[in-house]
Amino acid sequence: MKQTYTNQQSSGPATAAGRPAPPAAAPTTGPLTPEELQLGARNHSMPLEALRRDITPPGLHYVLTHFDIPDVDASSWHLRISGAVEMALELSMAALRKDPAITVPVTLECAGNGRSLLNPRPLSQPWIMEGVGTAHWTGVPLAYLLGKAGVLPHAVEVVFTGSDQGVQGGVPQRYARSLPIHEAMRPDVVLAYKMNGSELPPQHGYPLRLVVPGWYGMASVKWLESVEVVTAPFRGYQQEVAYRYQDSADDAGTPVSRIRVRSLMVPPGIPDFFTRKRLLKPGPVLLQGRAWSGKGAVTGVEVGIDGTWQPAHLEKPAGGYAWRKWTMPWVADPGVHELSCRATDETGATQPLEQNWNYQGLGNNVVQRVSVTVE
Numbered sequence: 557m558k559q560t561y562t563n564q565q566s567s568g569p570a571t572a573a574g575r576p577a578p579p580a581a582a583p584t585t586g587p588l589t590p591e592e593l594q595l596g597a598r599n600h601s602m603p604l605e606a607l608r609r610d611i612t613p614p615g616l617h618y619v620l621t622h623f624d625i626p627d628v629d630a631s632s633w634h635l636r637i638s639g640a641v642e643m644a645l646e647l648s649m650a651a652l653r654k655d656p657a658i659t660v661p662v663t664l665e666c667a668g669n670g671r672s673l674l675n676p677r678p679l680s681q682p683w684i685m686e687g688v689g690t691a692h693w694t695g696v697p698l699a700y701l702l703g704k705a706g707v708l709p710h711a712v713e714v715v716f717t718g719s720d721q722g723v724q725g726g727v728p729q730r731y732a733r734s735l736p737i738h739e740a741m742r743p744d745v746v747l748a749y750k751m752n753g754s755e756l757p758p759q760h761g762y763p764l765r766l767v768v769p770g771w772y773g774m775a776s777v778k779w780l781e782s783v784e785v786v787t788a789p790f791r792g793y794q795q796e797v798a799y800r801y802q803d804s805a806d807d808a809g810t811p812v813s814r815i816r817v818r819s820l821m822v823p824p825g826i827p828d829f830f831t832r833k834r835l836l837k838p839g840p841v842l843l844q845g846r847a848w849s850g851k852g853a854v855t856g857v858e859v860g861i862d863g864t865w866q867p868a869h870l871e872k873p874a875g876g877y878a879w880r881k882w883t884m885p886w887v888a889d890p891g892v893h894e895l896s897c898r899a900t901d902e903t904g905a906t907q908p909l910e911q912n913w914n915y916q917g918l919g920n921n922v923v924q925r926v927s928v929t930v931e
Contacts, residue, residue, distance in 0.1 A: 715733070745767070857880075
């Protein structure tokens with residue numbers, strides 16, 4: 557008999573305010589723990605040199621898996637669309653592939669990207685800055701399927717549940733998240749069965765996943781098995797406890813949603829194996845990287861050379877929620893230099909020079925700094 561844990565969140569340890577415990581222990585200033593190293597081995601980031609590519613190959617794209625990767629047989633798999641709809645649907649993969657398809661280039665970033673740089677350090681997946689990637693996602697627009705089912709007027713959210721299950725914060729659960737109706741009905745939100753033109757790899761959600769352009773990666777539920785239209789806000793663990801901006805464990809916080817403006821640089825030169833410090837010959841160098849935002853188009857990128865900022869050249873993005881390449885020429889003089897980059901989006905938001913701390917270590921978009929020795 558299949559167990560479903562989607563809506564459970566009350567059986568775990570509680571904070572002083574009576575809420576379930578946050579998904580990690582109290583932050584620490586100590587060295588990386590065995591638990592963090594274990595998570596770091598299971599998941600992986602995108603090497604910064606992959607920023608040279610417009611599209612990230614699946615093996616280089618970042619991966620965060622909360623529980624185990626499900627072993628799904630696509631021949632017997634079905635997607636259920638139910639709840640506050642005129643007609644519930646049960647769709648096989650063969651049926652989904654007959655529906656109209658779109659391909660959307662999307663930059664996905666983990667909400668906890670940069671967590672390990674905070675002090676004290678929240679205990680969870682110890683990202684540095686590379687929890688990101690951009691891919692072409694092909695599948696059926698979610699709005700098309702919701703239209704076929706017929707969303708009832710009093711519906712408020714759509715809940716997406718994956719087949720991956722485990723325990724977090726003491727709470728047994730299947731990974732589940734929701735979107736407001738107006739977000740779910742966007743034309744670019746896709747139920748994807750292909751990544752970069754090929755079948756989804758197991759770690760990226762095979763056989764079907766949700767992709768929500770502009771939102772941090774936690775919204776794009778993998779190994780999707782059900783879509784439920786609901787008439788009250790979803791209270792599942794990944795919505796109400798995990799992925800919230802909190803000042804402390806007892807703070808109810810505010811939900812994480814869209815990606816904050818960010819840019820990253822391809823570290824120039826060659827690395828030292830252990831420290832990853834960069835070594836570079838003197839002379840002309842083309843600095844390059846990518847910039848993105850889930851809150852509006854990137855309108856500018858500045859590059860800092862030893863604290864002096866200069867505008868970079870921006871190329872056109874591949875899509876509305878795909879990163880944008882930037883370049884800037886630099887003549888490298890002998891010595892040790894600090895390189896940095898910061899982006900601004902159309903809302904006027906700019907990357908901070910110092911990151912604001914929060915209890916779960918989410919939404920970090922501090923300016924990247926790269927030390928380069930020119931010799």
